[in-house]
Amino acid sequence: MSILKRPLVTEKVSSMNEKGKYGFIVDVAANKVEIKNAVEKMYGVNVERVNTISLMGKLKVRSTKAGMLSGRKPNLKKAIVTLAAGEVIDFYGNV
Secondary structure (H helix, E strand, O other): OOOEEEEOOOHHHHHHHOOOEEEEEEOOOOOHHHHHHHHHHHHOOOEEEEEEEEEOOOEEEEEEOOEEEEEEOOOEEEEEEEEOOOOOOOOOOOO
């Protein structure tokens, strides 16, 4: 099981990249120390800070012939990682 699921590539996070902050979708059970170690190991950078955001999945209701079906989207956890000064992560280097 991988701690880092995928990088966040949104307009807001892309503007934070210039300040040395990068966003990731991470495993829901991961803590800040595990996230820091995973980013340092995968990208070879020094992490100063990790901020996490836990999001509960939205409730979804759908009307079908058989009646109303309800369920939830999966829960998410985001991590905003601040790198040491002068370090960068290049997500688009392999494209």
